[in-house]
Amino acid sequence: xxxxxxxxxxxxxxxxxxxxxxxxxxxxxxxxxxxxxxxxxxxxxxxxxxxxxxxxxxxxxxxxxxxxxxxxxxxxxxxxxxxxxxxxxxxxxxxxxxxxxxxxxxxxxxxxxxxxxxxxxxxxxxxxxxxxxxxxxxxxxxxxxxxxxxxxxxxxxxxxxxxxxxxxxxxxxxxxxxxxxxxxxxxxxxxxxxxxxxxxx
Amino acid sequence: xxxxxxxxxxxxxxxxxxxxxxxxxxxxxxxxxxxxxxxxxxxxxxxxxxxxxxxxxxxxxxxxxxxxxxxxxxxxxxxxxxxxxxxxxxxxxxxxxxxxxxxxxxxxxxxxxxxxxxxxxxxxxxxxxxxxxxxxxxxxxxxxxxxxxxxxxxxxxxxxxxxxxxxxxxxxxxxxxxxxxxxxxxxxxxxxxxxxxxxxxxxxxxxxxxxxxxxxxxxxxxxxxxxxxxxxxxxxxxxxxxxxxxxxxxxxxxxxxxxxxxxxxxxxxxxxxxxxxxxxxxxxxxxxxxxxxxxxxxxxxxxxxxxxxxxxxxxxxxxxxxxxxxxxxxxxxxxxxxxxxxxxxxxxxxxxxxxxxxxxxxxxxxxxxxxxxxxxxxxxxxxxxxxxxxxxxxxxxxxxxxxxxxxxxxxxxxxxxxxxxxxxxxxxxxxxxxxxxxxxxxxxxxxxxxxxxxxxxxxxxxxxxxxxxxxxx
Numbered sequence: 189x190x191x192x193x194x195x196x197x198x199x200x201x202x203x204x205x206x207x208x209x210x211x212x213x214x215x216x217x218x219x220x221x222x223x224x225x226x227x228x229x230x231x232x233x234x235x236x237x238x239x240x241x242x243x244x245x246x247x248x249x250x251x252x253x254x255x256x257x258x259x260x261x262x263x264x265x266x267x268x269x270x271x272x273x274x275x276x277x278x279x280x281x282x283x284x285x286x287x288x289x290x291x292x293x294x295x296x297x298x299x300x301x302x303x304x305x306x307x308x309x310x311x312x313x314x315x316x317x318x319x320x321x322x323x324x325x326x327x328x329x330x331x332x333x334x335x336x337x338x339x340x341x342x343x344x345x346x347x348x349x350x351x352x353x354x355x356x357x358x359x360x361x362x363x364x365x366x367x368x369x370x371x372x373x374x375x376x377x378x379x380x381x382x383x384x385x386x387x388x389x
Numbered sequence: 390x391x392x393x394x395x396x397x398x399x400x401x402x403x404x405x406x407x408x409x410x411x412x413x414x415x416x417x418x419x420x421x422x423x424x425x426x427x428x429x430x431x432x433x434x435x436x437x438x439x440x441x442x443x444x445x446x447x448x449x450x451x452x453x454x455x456x457x458x459x460x461x462x463x464x465x466x467x468x469x470x471x472x473x474x475x476x477x478x479x480x481x482x483x484x485x486x487x488x489x490x491x492x493x494x495x496x497x498x499x500x501x502x503x504x505x506x507x508x509x510x511x512x513x514x515x516x517x518x519x520x521x522x523x524x525x526x527x528x529x530x531x532x533x534x535x536x537x538x539x540x541x542x543x544x545x546x547x548x549x550x551x552x553x554x555x556x557x558x559x560x561x562x563x564x565x566x567x568x569x570x571x572x573x574x575x576x577x578x579x580x581x582x583x584x585x586x587x588x589x590x591x592x593x594x595x596x597x598x599x600x601x602x603x604x605x606x607x608x609x610x611x612x613x614x615x616x617x618x619x620x621x622x623x624x625x626x627x628x629x630x631x632x633x634x635x636x637x638x639x640x641x642x643x644x645x646x647x648x649x650x651x652x653x654x655x656x657x658x659x660x661x662x663x664x665x666x667x668x669x670x671x672x673x674x675x676x677x678x679x680x681x682x683x684x685x686x687x688x689x690x691x692x693x694x695x696x697x698x699x700x701x702x703x704x705x706x707x708x709x710x711x712x713x714x715x716x717x718x719x720x721x722x723x724x725x726x727x728x729x730x731x732x733x734x735x736x737x738x739x740x741x742x743x744x745x746x747x748x749x750x751x752x753x754x755x756x757x758x759x760x761x762x763x764x765x766x767x768x769x770x771x772x773x774x775x776x777x778x779x780x781x782x783x784x785x786x787x788x789x790x791x792x793x794x795x796x797x798x799x800x801x802x803x804x805x806x807x808x809x810x811x812x813x814x815x816x817x818x819x820x821x822x823x824x825x826x827x828x829x830x831x832x833x834x835x836x837x838x839x840x841x842x843x844x845x846x847x848x849x850x851x852x853x854x855x856x857x858x859x860x861x862x
Contacts, residue, residue, distance in 0.1 A: 373664075
């Protein structure tokens with residue numbers, strides 16, 4: 189039996205199964221849809237709920253990035269392509285491309301993001317400028333994200349509307365965690381165990 | 390027997406023991422009951438808090454149900470759309486009628502890479518088809534990377550929950566499994582959850598960084614764009630989906646949503662229902678071959694078309710595998726997931742497993758419920774599980790033919806059709822007082838009294854009392 193036979197057979201089964209011609213009601217989207225810009229205070233609060241550290245920044249971004257890294261005792265950091273030059277910290281910088289072994293060894297990365305979601309405290313990366321390929325924010329144990337206040341949207345529908353489905357997307361809500369032991373949340377398994385977020389206003 | 394005689398699913402969908410017999414054994418395990426009570430009460434409170442936070446939960450729930458009904462009503466069209474979108478972006482789509490066919494496809498893809506070991510993201514579909522066992526038979530090690538799956542795999546155990554397969558284990562049991570089975574583990578490992586998570590991180594780190602092939606399931610596939618989504622917590626999913634050069638995803642055909650926009654509904658319903666969080670730590674989405682990977686998706690039927698064929702049972706295919714129904718079920722909380730015998734336990738398992746396999750292979754599961762309705766209340770896609778259970782019970786009864794139960798019901802119906810016969814019969818029940826100390830009836834009626842007390846009939850029937858004393862008072 190070839191696989192094309194399986195395809196035809198499954199499609200035939202589906203059409204036979206739907207012999208009663210079900211006509212479900214139209215989808216009613218009466219839930220809250222796209223509502224626009226998000227509340228930055230709420231975003232900061234909800235991100236912090238996941239035990240990420242959130243810092244609001246008014247002054248120069250580069251200084252804030254440097255301070256965040258120094259606070260964690262980090263003197264070497266991976267920086268992706270397209271990360272703004274003016275945001276570069278005063279520590280050793282490892283530029284893309286970076287192989288997995290180096291990522292594991294340096295173990296710290298600073299990135300931009302595509303969007304922030306206030307209601308859920310979520311940050312989305314889409315591999316755009318300053319975000320790098322997906323492995324870049326996964327292998328290091330420390331991830332610092334810089335979010336511009338204008339990137340914060342209200343809810344999930346706003347984020348879905350603004351994102352391009354065909355890009356590789358990573359939605360991040362706090363550091364790596366698990367609920368697998370007695371259904372209680374513990375931070376820190378395979379992804380970055382520390383997530384710091386700078387919100388630039 | 391499946392609906393319309395559609396081909397049934399196979400794999401890990403039914404146990405050797407019937408539900409009542411397995412449940413009877415499980416009820417004797419006090420540790421199991423304590424572990425389950427603790428875990429389910431924690432998650433129930435978390436879910437309730439984050440669901441109450443959303444003013445439009447019921448609207449989201451109704452939309453979720455309607456979107457899935459639309460998918461099911463036009464499943465052939467959406468599958469073809471999905472196939473062409475994935476193909477256009479460099480992915481390869483495979484179709485599998487049943488478990489054996491899906492396993493054979495995955496095995497040949499793995500063998501083509503020459504890899505002897507694959508890393509896996511937790512996936513119900515691959516549990517259902519018994520993929521790990523099929524790969525092992527061909528000499529390929531499948532390493533489970535989700536913490537709970539790892540606990541189950543290292544403990545040579547079976548999963549007992551959709552979201553947290555090791556829910557039946559407490560921290561000290563997990564510590565013992567790790568100490569016994571994890572090569573090179575620190576012998577002073579404590580049972581602190583953070584220490585156990587750290588041990589899992591160390592154990593899997595090298596495997597992630599060197600794996601060449603990963604196998605995943607999918608939480609959703611978008612028909613219009615070919616996008617796949619995996620929702621997780623630990624980062625093991627991201628490791629598997631991102632680092633290996635070859636990625637193979639096994640997905641049930643019902644997992645589709647029509648458009649990208651539809652994810653705005655499920656990304657709100659799923660995390661809140663599942664782990665009781667506003668959002669799970671990580672969600673990965675990719676479309677076709679991404680960042681230079683070789684990407685394959687296997688579309689799995691395995692009894693789903695048989696489920697689709699029953700108009701009163703097909704809405705079980707709306708299920709997004711959140712496990713909220715397990716966490717609220719009084720039966721599940723007491724007997725645990727193993728008693729259901731299928732990888733899909735709890736209320737959803739009681740309606741899904743018998744439909745996937747045909748009711749004659751899972752005769753007792755539709756009865757594994759008190760019909761209290763808590764599962765329906767929490768279901769994020771509003772599957773009316775209690776009504777479906779009743780429907781499946783009738784399918785089981787109809788498939789059985791002549792039984793003592795059916796004869797008794799026919800006799801009762803004959804008696805109740807005539808007021809005189811009914812009156813005489815009720816009076817005869819008085820003589821039941823003579824045997825009232827006998828707590829059990831003889832076979833076949835013992836099936837009824839094995840789990841219920843036999844009531845003592847009154848000395849006088851209500852009708853007699855009404856005629857002589859009650860009227861006019």
